Amino acid sequence: MASLGRHIIVEYYNCSSEILNDVVHIEKSMEGAAEDAGATIINSTFHHFSPYGVSGVVVIQESHLAIHTWPEYGYASVDIFTCGDTVNPWVAYQILKEKFEAGHGSAVELLRGEKALLKERDFDIKAMRDEKSSEEGSPIRTRDVWFTERDDKIALSLKHDGKLYDVQSDFQKVEVYKTQAYGNLLTLDGMVMTSEKDEYVYHEMITHIPTLTHPKPKRALVIGGGDGGTARELLRHDCYDEVVMVEIDDKVIEACKEHLPGIASAFDNPKLNLIVDDGIKYVKDAADGSFDIVIVDSTDPVGPAEGLFTVEFYKEVYRILSDDGIMITQSESPRFNSKVFKEIYQVYRSIFGQDQVHCYLAYIPTYPTGMWSFSYSSKGKAHPLKDFNAEESKAFAKKHGLKYYNEGIHQAAFALPSFVAEMIS
Amino acid sequence: MASLGRHIIVEYYNCSSEILNDVVHIEKSMEGAAEDAGATIINSTFHHFSPYGVSGVVVIQESHLAIHTWPEYGYASVDIFTCGDTVNPWVAYQILKEKFEAGHGSAVELLRGEKALLKERDFDIKAMRDEKSSEEGSPIRTRDVWFTERDDKIALSLKHDGKLYDVQSDFQKVEVYKTQAYGNLLTLDGMVMTSEKDEYVYHEMITHIPTLTHPKPKRALVIGGGDGGTARELLRHDCYDEVVMVEIDDKVIEACKEHLPGIASAFDNPKLNLIVDDGIKYVKDAADGSFDIVIVDSTDPVGPAEGLFTVEFYKEVYRILSDDGIMITQSESPRFNSKVFKEIYQVYRSIFGQDQVHCYLAYIPTYPTGMWSFSYSSKGKAHPLKDFNAEESKAFAKKHGLKYYNEGIHQAAFALPSFVAEMIS
Numbered sequence: 001m002a003s004l005g006r007h008i009i010v011e012y013y014n015c016s017s018e019i020l021n022d023v024v025h026i027e028k029s030m031e032g033a034a035e036d037a038g039a040t041i042i043n044s045t046f047h048h049f050s051p052y053g054v055s056g057v058v059v060i061q062e063s064h065l066a067i068h069t070w071p072e073y074g075y076a077s078v079d080i081f082t083c084g085d086t087v088n089p090w091v092a093y094q095i096l097k098e099k100f101e102a103g104h105g106s107a108v109e110l111l112r113g114e115k116a117l118l119k120e121r122d123f124d125i126k127a128m129r130d131e132k133s134s135e136e137g138s139p140i141r142t143r144d145v146w147f148t149e150r151d152d153k154i155a156l157s158l159k160h161d162g163k164l165y166d167v168q169s170d171f172q173k174v175e176v177y178k179t180q181a182y183g184n185l186l187t188l189d190g191m192v193m194t195s196e197k198d199e200y201v202y203h204e205m206i207t208h209i210p211t212l213t214h215p216k217p218k219r220a221l222v223i224g225g226g227d228g229g230t231a232r233e234l235l236r237h238d239c240y241d242e243v244v245m246v247e248i249d250d251k252v253i254e255a256c257k258e259h260l261p262g263i264a265s266a267f268d269n270p271k272l273n274l275i276v277d278d279g280i281k282y283v284k285d286a287a288d289g290s291f292d293i294v295i296v297d298s299t300d301p302v303g304p305a306e307g308l309f310t311v312e313f314y315k316e317v318y319r320i321l322s323d324d325g326i327m328i329t330q331s332e333s334p335r336f337n338s339k340v341f342k343e344i345y346q347v348y349r350s351i352f353g354q355d356q357v358h359c360y361l362a363y364i365p366t367y368p369t370g371m372w373s374f375s376y377s378s379k380g381k382a383h384p385l386k387d388f389n390a391e392e393s394k395a396f397a398k399k400h401g402l403k404y405y406n407e408g409i410h411q412a413a414f415a416l417p418s419f420v421a422e423m424i425s
Numbered sequence: 426m427a428s429l430g431r432h433i434i435v436e437y438y439n440c441s442s443e444i445l446n447d448v449v450h451i452e453k454s455m456e457g458a459a460e461d462a463g464a465t466i467i468n469s470t471f472h473h474f475s476p477y478g479v480s481g482v483v484v485i486q487e488s489h490l491a492i493h494t495w496p497e498y499g500y501a502s503v504d505i506f507t508c509g510d511t512v513n514p515w516v517a518y519q520i521l522k523e524k525f526e527a528g529h530g531s532a533v534e535l536l537r538g539e540k541a542l543l544k545e546r547d548f549d550i551k552a553m554r555d556e557k558s559s560e561e562g563s564p565i566r567t568r569d570v571w572f573t574e575r576d577d578k579i580a581l582s583l584k585h586d587g588k589l590y591d592v593q594s595d596f597q598k599v600e601v602y603k604t605q606a607y608g609n610l611l612t613l614d615g616m617v618m619t620s621e622k623d624e625y626v627y628h629e630m631i632t633h634i635p636t637l638t639h640p641k642p643k644r645a646l647v648i649g650g651g652d653g654g655t656a657r658e659l660l661r662h663d664c665y666d667e668v669v670m671v672e673i674d675d676k677v678i679e680a681c682k683e684h685l686p687g688i689a690s691a692f693d694n695p696k697l698n699l700i701v702d703d704g705i706k707y708v709k710d711a712a713d714g715s716f717d718i719v720i721v722d723s724t725d726p727v728g729p730a731e732g733l734f735t736v737e738f739y740k741e742v743y744r745i746l747s748d749d750g751i752m753i754t755q756s757e758s759p760r761f762n763s764k765v766f767k768e769i770y771q772v773y774r775s776i777f778g779q780d781q782v783h784c785y786l787a788y789i790p791t792y793p794t795g796m797w798s799f800s801y802s803s804k805g806k807a808h809p810l811k812d813f814n815a816e817e818s819k820a821f822a823k824k825h826g827l828k829y830y831n832e833g834i835h836q837a838a839f840a841l842p843s844f845v846a847e848m849i850s
Contacts, residue, residue, distance in 0.1 A: 004498070009535065013542065013543070017546060045484055066482070066491060066504075068430060068537075075538050077430060077506075079491075081491070117438065118498040121498065148582075150582070152605070153583065153604070153606035154582070154583060154584070154606050156580070157581075158580075159579070181578035181579050201842070335790055363788065369788070369795055370788060370790055371790065371795060403843050403844045404843060406843050408839075409841075412837035415834050416834075417829040418827055418829060
């Protein structure tokens with residue numbers, strides 16, 4: 001190439017005004033065009049201006065795409081700037097013309113950084129880096145790439161050093177990022193699932209509380225939990241003869257075995273019966289009273305986990321529990337998903353009985369609001385605090401070097417802030 | 426103007442290679458150039474590519490600025506795209522030329538969206554909006570602007586509808602954002618301080634725990650706490666004859682009175698003695714044993730609050746406490762600020778005694794990791810759990826309609842996850 005960069009300057013005329021005012025459509029179109037042109041997206045930012053018009057930029061590994069729209073004129077200006085020779089900017093030009101339903105477009109290509117005008121320097125990056133490091137006491141940062149989970153109003157971003165796994169399974173997008181703060185991070189459809197550095201909170205709290213309050217659990221069922229952490233913690237308890245785990249998506253298992261091996265460490269345990277199938281179907285087909293503990297270790301109530309948040313499903317769980325059986329579910333964040341949180345507690349109580357359902361909390365920094373809830377629903381007499389032996393609990397936590405759960409936390413987790421207690425009262 | 430936008434296409438040659446590889450310098454230069462040119466910055470994203478080179482975009486209300494650098498050629502390509510007539514792109518051109526120490530530069534101006542080629546449509550945005558609303562059940566979003574608090578590895582972003590207050594005080598940058606998730610939000614130097622929707626957690630927990638465990642507190646001192654929330658909660662207790670509050674920055678008080686009036690509601694209480702001055706100096710000058718409760722309601726250990734995290738300061742606090750006095754401080758996030766967290770507990774224990782210092786926790790969704798800690802240091806016999814009367818506590822919480830604190834939370838807050846307990850053991 002005769003230049004460092006190619007810059008296509010584009011004008012689209014007579015576009016659909018409605019499309020040019022639809023920030024979601026534009027963002028998708030721009031990102032899709034970048035990917036189809038062969039670019040690697042680093043991040044993007046789109047804004048809808050009042051009263052109308054959209055601005056946005058997609059930053060790609062190979063430079064950027066930018067757009068500004070004037071719906072009232074049916075006009076959009078687009079810049080497609082690429083460097084290297086792996087991206088064809090004209091592919092993006094053509095895709096966007098169609099996406100915006102442009103009557104016509106004009107485009108000129110500029111060469112940026114004409115090589116005939118430039119001279120390559122003897123550029124000692126290593127020396128510069130060392131110099132910089134000694135100044136600041138830490139190595140110069142070489143990349144600045146963030147994973148972001150966002151809803152309409154809140155976003156959490158984690159800086160990472162790259163993506164280790166990226167597969168579209170039959171059910172969802174499965175990704176693993178190498179984050180700087182939390183180690184390797186599993187995401188499903190862009191939502192944080194678990195990370196190496198804080199997974200123990202969730203997995204210790206979802207397993208030891210039921211196990212240490214049930215008279216003598218022998219069989220446990222885990223619905224979901226494909227990362228393996230829940231199975232790993234359950235199998236610390238010698239009382240179990242069998243732990244059945246039904247995960248719908250084998251790609252989740254694969255991703256975690258490869259990139260979160262500390263979480264996926266129990267897959268070879270002979271007491272684990274791993275079934276790759278639909279958990280809803282499994283529960284429906286299971287025999288009455290066949291499990292002492294059922295743990296619903298699901299994602300949020302969208303995508304493949306949606307059916308795990310229905311009355312029908314919980315009724316089936318109730319049926320397959322033994323007389324003193326306990327159901328544990330992750331029950332979302334009271335602050336973030338307050339609607340779902342309230343609704344599912346109503347459902348649990350309608351099935352298990354008003355006083356048989358208890359909520360408990362744990363601090364999970366990578367989940368929205370940092371406050372996460374679990375539900376403890378008891379079919380028989382098991383009670384999360386009355387049937388709890390502090391000495392036994394303390395010994396267990398110590399023996400296994402648990403990092404979150406201990407006898408004090410066991411009790412404290414059930415103390416709810418007044419606003420949370422009120423939500424489910 | 427004859428066009429919708431002006432686009433300056435810039436090439437800088439013979440720049441400093443070192444500068445072109447310094448992502449922080451480039452980000453600051455680009456943002457500064459945008460502001461000096463008259464633009465309003467919406468957000469920006471900069472990335473340092475391995476092995477070298479920086480890409481970045483500043484999205485402005487009036488379009489964007491983009492840069493890609495090739496340090497090994499001493500070359501940078503810059504695009505400055507503006508619309509409207511309030512921004513002069515050539516100002517930015519000149520500033521960046523100097524910032525990058527460019528030997529020479531070239532630039533051409535393109536007109537984007539030539540008006541002679543465009544026809545304004547009869548564009549009924551209201552109808553489109555209504556249509557869109559009825560489709561999705563919610564109004565079309567008209568802006569997408571986010572406040573972000575970030576450190577090197579983690580960032581929390583909150584979408585807002587604009588900035589209500591923006592003053593550079595003698596001490597810090599004081600801002601109030603109108604966020605969608607948490608109501609009005611006070612930030613100091615870009616760090617979240619308090620928000621309307623979750624402030625009660627912090628303020629209830631920092632005040633009621635000491636007040637309800639001290640035999641009979643009559644005088645309390647609050648260092649910092651300029652939003653007024655701590656004073657407001659203390660003054661719910663009739664036992665106090667006086668609450669002295671020493672806030673260094675009157676702009677914080679002003680911002681909160683104007684924009685967070687629910688938090689700043691106690692400034693007119695006759696029992697409140699509000700002093701705008703340096704809290705460190707105030708404590709130094711105060712008489713021995715003159716306060717029953719001292720609450721250090723500070724920002725993080727940077728900026729004006731730095732002196733509130735020193736051994737000397739805590740020794741002075743100890744001195745001015747009465748015999749059964751209690752010091753409460755916010756003690757950062759164990760996960761996020763683990764170094765500071767560990768250090769200050771060592772300091773507290775060296776001053777108050779090994780068994781006189783207790784840590785307690787609360788869920789604060791707008792603070793990093795969502796887990797925040799407080800310290801309870803007792804000069805005399807007061808103990809946070811032994812001297813706690815659950816019935817009294819329950820009645821108090823009920824009477825005042827508290828939203829977080831209750832008798833269960835009082836006890837549960839002192840149960841520490843094992844990894845936190847270990848950090849300060």
